[in-house]
Amino acid sequence: MKGDTGPTGPAGVAGAKGDTGPAGAKGDTGAAGPMGQGIQIKGRVATYANLPTSGNVSGDSWVVTADGLLYIYGTSAFPSNGSGVPFKGDRGDKGDPGTTSWNGLADKPTTFPPATHTHATTEVTGLSTALAAKADLDGTGKVPQAQIPAVAMTDFLGAVGTQAAMLALVGQRGDWCTRTDRGTDWQLIAEPSTTLASWREKTYPASPVSSVAGRTGAVTLSSTDITDATATGRAVVKATDAAAVRTAIGAAAGSVTIVSVTEAEYAALPSATKTAAGFVAVIRP
Structure with missing residues (x-):
């Protein structure tokens, strides 16, 4: 007669690990997977909070200046703040020294043809100050009266x-x-x-002549205005020719003797000669 099954005994001690078996044959190459989305670096923003919240597509990438990380938009959102990937690459080799001379510049143009362009007023040193000092023009193209110096045109x-x-x-x-x-x-x-x-x-300097022969205004003199002359003297003044002069002085035609003498010669002449009627002496140098 068979009795009941007894309890399970304790597990035995594990045996030593056996040698690794030979590698199996290489399996067949699997089919190529779909092309990845790739990334598109869109630009740079100051902080994580400045990342765009709309219009993003998978792969759009932005550099955050605050932490220097690159945040790549996934299927629906950017990675959390601080979870971007380092964007800074390895330091490159030191470049060649630059140039500060004109001849050292490469690919510079050989000619500089003029081209129409404009400049803002602020780009010309002192232009705004100079324009502010100039007179304005009104709607008719004239300088306002208030800006014209106090100089009158005389008419x-x-x-x-x-x-x-x-x-x-x-x-x-x-x-x-x-x-x-x-x-x-x-x-x-x-x-x-x-x-x-x-x-x-308007006043004028006083004239030193106040009157002429006792008259003022536009004065025309005649021989009668010479009050300190004799009748013979006035007759000589009024004479119109030599004959009238001879008549005025009582000298008949041909009775006048004219001599040309020096002062010394005149002084030596007899008194009777000098006072004779019709005697005329012309004193020469």
Whole structure:
């Protein structure tokens, strides 16, 4: 008769690891997978918070200046802040020294043809200050009166015979007129021209001649105006020819003796000769 199964005994000690068996034959090459999406570096932003929140597609990449990492947009979002990949590559070799001379520049043009271009006012040193110091032009292309220096154009307003007529003239400071009733010129020294105080009578130096032969104004003299002359002297002044002069002095034709002498010769002449009627001595040098 068979009895009941007894309890399982304890596990035995593990045996030593056997030698590795020979490598199996290489399997067949699998089919090529689909081409990856790749990345498109779009630019740089200051912080992670500045990454664009719309319009992104898988592979769009932005460099965050704050941490220097490259954040690549996945299927629906960028990696979390600080989870970008380092964008800085290995340090390259040191380049050749640059040049500061014109001859050292490569690929420079040989000619510089002029081209139409513009400059902002701020790009020309001192231009804004110079323009601000110039006069403006109004809508008619003229300088506003307020910006014109206080220099008046002088015009002759005409001749008038009374003060009232002068005050009726229309003019500005510097204009002038002639007052025929006073024989003087008047000039505007202020405005308006309708006020007498705006006018000033021009004065002239006093003439040292106050009268001629007791008369003033336009004087025409005659022989009668020479009051200190004798009747014979006035007759000589009025004589129109030599015959009239001889008649005035009582010398008949041919009775005049004219001699040319020096002062010494004249002094030596007898008194009777010098006082004889019709004797004329011409003193020569």
